[in-house]
Amino acid sequence: MIQELIELAEELYARGKNPYLAADANGEFMEKHAVKFGFLIEEIGKELQYMDCKCKEFYDAKMRLESRVKQLEFDLMTIRKLQ
Numbered sequence: 001m002i003q004e005l006i007e008l009a010e011e012l013y014a015r016g017k018n019p020y021l022a023a024d025a026n027g028e029f030m031e032k033h034a035v036k037f038g039f040l041i042e043e044i045g046k047e048l049q050y051m052d053c054k055c056k057e058f059y060d061a062k063m064r065l066e067s068r069v070k071q072l073e074f075d076l077m078t079i080r081k082l083q
Contacts, residue, residue, distance in 0.1 A: 001047070005040045008033060 015029060 001040060001043055005037070005044065008037055008040065012037075 012030070012033065015026060
């Protein structure tokens with residue numbers, strides 16, 4: 001998806017630099033590819049949002065595990081003191 005976006009950007013740049021293309025041809029081209037450009041950006045945004053959500057889930061799970069380990073260490077110290 002990101003590669004498609006890069007290729008599209010390169011094509012748009014190259015087309016903009018070509019002085020031999022008629023303005024109306026460039027206009028039609030830009031209109032057609034603007035939709036594709038927007039779609040790709042939206043898809044990347046969704047993917048980033050999904051990845052962010054997963055990172056938060058992993059972080060929360062890590063925090064719960066760390067808390068549980070601390071509790072178990074405390075319990076172990078308490079048991080050793082009682083012996």
